[in-house]
Amino acid sequence: MSRGNHGRFFIKSGTPRSSENSLSVSEKTPEISNKTLSAILSGLELYGENENDAASNKYRTTASPYDIVVRINNLLDLRTHGWEILLGQHTKSIKSTTKGTGENGASVINEQKEGVVVSVLGAYNRGKSFLLNQLCNVSLPTGTLVHTEGISITAGRQNYTNIVFLDTAGTDTPVRNDEIEYKRAREALLREVVLHLSTFIIIVVNRLRTTDQIYINQILKYYRNSPHKKTIIIVHNLLDVEKIPDVDKIISEEIQWIFGAVQQKTQLSINGCMKDIIYFTSKQFGGTDIRHYILGRSGSEADKLWNMQTIDGIMNFLQNTDNKRNLDLINDMITFINHKLSKLFVQNSTEQTPNLQLVQHNSKPFIVLSNRRDYEDLSQRPYELKLSEQLIYDDAGYFIRNESEYWQPRYNLYEDETKYLLVLELPGFEKGVLKPRISGNSITIENIRRDLNTSMNNPIIHQSDIPTGSFKLNISFQQAIEERFTAERNEGFINLTILKKRSTEYTEPV
Structure with a gap:
C-alpha cells in the first residue's frame, strides 16, 4: 500500500511548512507529538520521567506502531490479571508530563494538555486500519486475519500536533458458546468508551449497505445523548471502485440522495500550492452535522482524484478545530468504565469490597479490580464474576441501554x-x-x-x-x-x- 505524502502539515492560509515524508516511521520516531503523547503517558502510574526509570520498564512493548494498547480483550480477564497496558516500542523515549500531588495524595497532572481525540469506527472489514494508515502515516497491519486488541491509541506523527486516534477491537472471530454474551457486552463497552473519550467520530463504510445505515443511525442516536459536542465524519471507502464515473454515480445515489448531502469545496495551501478539497455535508437526527469524504481503490484513477484530497481535507479539518479535550485518556477511560461495571456484572455479596471498581495495579502494568491492586500473583484467588442477565441492548445490539444513570426516551x-x-x-x-x-x-x-x-x-x-x-x-x-x-x-x-x-x-x- 502506498503511503503517499501524508506527512504534510495542512493549513488554510499563511506560510506552508515543508514535508518530512521522506523519513520512515522509525526514523521520525523522535519527532512524534511529544507533548501530546507525554500528556497521555501521564495517566500511567508506572511510567517514569525518563527511559531509564525502572517503573517505565515494567511495561511490555507491542510490535505495532500504536503508542498505547489497553488489552480489553475479555471481560472475564478481570477475574484474575485484568487488562494489560502495552507501549509502542518507541514510546519509552518520551517523557511523561510532570505530576504533582493533590488531595488525599492523588496524582494531579500539572500541565493539562488538550488535544483532538478521534475515534475511528465501522463494521467489520470496512477498512479502518487502511484509513488509519493514511491519516497517521504509519503501517498498521491490515487484512481479515489481523485483529486489533482492546483500545489502541496513536498520537499524530510529524506535524500532526495535538491529534490522537483511537482504534478498537471488534471482529467476527468466533468464541466459545458460553462466552458469546461476554463478547457482545465487551464490544458494546468498547464502543461506548471510545465515543466518550472522543471529540471527533469517523465512521468508515464501503458501498453503503443497510447494516451500515443502521450502524450510523445507532451511533448518531448515542451521540445525541452526549453532553459534549462531537463532530461526525463518514468516510466512504470505495475499495472496489476504480473509475471516476463509477464514483460519481455512487456519490449521487448514496451520498447525495440517501443522506441529502450537498457538495462543498474549500482551498488549502499545501507546500506553497493551492489545492481544492471537495467533500459533502448533510444533517441527520435533528440537525447533527456530518461531513462525507471519498476514498477510491488504491492505485486507481479514482484514488488519484479522491484519496489524497480526502486525507488532506480530514487532517486540515482536525488540525484547525477548537473541539478538544484533556488527554488524560487512561484515567478517564477507567473512570468511565467504573460507572458501567455495576450494570455489567452481578455483584458478589460475599466479597468484602461492596462495589466493583477498576484501578491501575500498584506495581504491574495492568488495570485490575481494586481489591486486587496489591496482588503479587494475579493468577491467585480469582474473583468470581458473572455477567448480568439484565443487559438490554439498543435495537441494533450496539449499545447497552439499561443503565440506571442514563437512558433515552423514544x-x-x-x-x-x-x-x-x-x-x-x-x-x-x-x-x-x-x-x-x-x-x-x-x-x-x-x-x-x-x-x-x-x-x-x-x-x-x-x-x-x-x-x-x-x-x-x-x-x-x-x-x-x-x-x-x-x-x-x-x-x-x-x-x-x-x-x-x-x-x-x-x-x-x-
Missing part, C-alpha cells in the same frame, strides 16, 4: 409550515414533574424515572426492559422556535406543539 417529530409536533413516550411521570426547557432553537427534557418495583424486596427478575434512572433528551430544530409551547398528555404520551419563531429561554411544567 419520540416522534413532525413538522408543517408553522409548527413542530413532538410526541414523547414518557409514561410513569405525574403531571407537573417534567419541565421542558426551550433555548435558542432547541428543547431539552430531563428527569429521573424511579425503580418501578415498589412492593417487593429482593425479587427474582425475569425481564427488565423498561429503563429507569436519569434521562436527558435534547432536540434541535432547523428553524428558530417560539418561546412557548402547548402540552397535551395522552395515555402515556406527551404531545408538545411548538410554533416556529424566534425564541428565548422558557420553562413550563407538563
Whole structure:
C-alpha cells in the first residue's frame, strides 16, 4: 500500500511548512507529538520521567506502531490479571508530563494538555486500519486475519500536533458458546468508551449497505445523548471502485440522495500550492452535522482524484478545530468504565469490597479490580464474576441501554409550515414533574424515572426492559422556535406543539 505524502502539515492560509515524508516511521520516531503523547503517558502510574526509570520498564512493548494498547480483550480477564497496558516500542523515549500531588495524595497532572481525540469506527472489514494508515502515516497491519486488541491509541506523527486516534477491537472471530454474551457486552463497552473519550467520530463504510445505515443511525442516536459536542465524519471507502464515473454515480445515489448531502469545496495551501478539497455535508437526527469524504481503490484513477484530497481535507479539518479535550485518556477511560461495571456484572455479596471498581495495579502494568491492586500473583484467588442477565441492548445490539444513570426516551417529530409536533413516550411521570426547557432553537427534557418495583424486596427478575434512572433528551430544530409551547398528555404520551419563531429561554411544567 502506498503511503503517499501524508506527512504534510495542512493549513488554510499563511506560510506552508515543508514535508518530512521522506523519513520512515522509525526514523521520525523522535519527532512524534511529544507533548501530546507525554500528556497521555501521564495517566500511567508506572511510567517514569525518563527511559531509564525502572517503573517505565515494567511495561511490555507491542510490535505495532500504536503508542498505547489497553488489552480489553475479555471481560472475564478481570477475574484474575485484568487488562494489560502495552507501549509502542518507541514510546519509552518520551517523557511523561510532570505530576504533582493533590488531595488525599492523588496524582494531579500539572500541565493539562488538550488535544483532538478521534475515534475511528465501522463494521467489520470496512477498512479502518487502511484509513488509519493514511491519516497517521504509519503501517498498521491490515487484512481479515489481523485483529486489533482492546483500545489502541496513536498520537499524530510529524506535524500532526495535538491529534490522537483511537482504534478498537471488534471482529467476527468466533468464541466459545458460553462466552458469546461476554463478547457482545465487551464490544458494546468498547464502543461506548471510545465515543466518550472522543471529540471527533469517523465512521468508515464501503458501498453503503443497510447494516451500515443502521450502524450510523445507532451511533448518531448515542451521540445525541452526549453532553459534549462531537463532530461526525463518514468516510466512504470505495475499495472496489476504480473509475471516476463509477464514483460519481455512487456519490449521487448514496451520498447525495440517501443522506441529502450537498457538495462543498474549500482551498488549502499545501507546500506553497493551492489545492481544492471537495467533500459533502448533510444533517441527520435533528440537525447533527456530518461531513462525507471519498476514498477510491488504491492505485486507481479514482484514488488519484479522491484519496489524497480526502486525507488532506480530514487532517486540515482536525488540525484547525477548537473541539478538544484533556488527554488524560487512561484515567478517564477507567473512570468511565467504573460507572458501567455495576450494570455489567452481578455483584458478589460475599466479597468484602461492596462495589466493583477498576484501578491501575500498584506495581504491574495492568488495570485490575481494586481489591486486587496489591496482588503479587494475579493468577491467585480469582474473583468470581458473572455477567448480568439484565443487559438490554439498543435495537441494533450496539449499545447497552439499561443503565440506571442514563437512558433515552423514544419520540416522534413532525413538522408543517408553522409548527413542530413532538410526541414523547414518557409514561410513569405525574403531571407537573417534567419541565421542558426551550433555548435558542432547541428543547431539552430531563428527569429521573424511579425503580418501578415498589412492593417487593429482593425479587427474582425475569425481564427488565423498561429503563429507569436519569434521562436527558435534547432536540434541535432547523428553524428558530417560539418561546412557548402547548402540552397535551395522552395515555402515556406527551404531545408538545411548538410554533416556529424566534425564541428565548422558557420553562413550563407538563
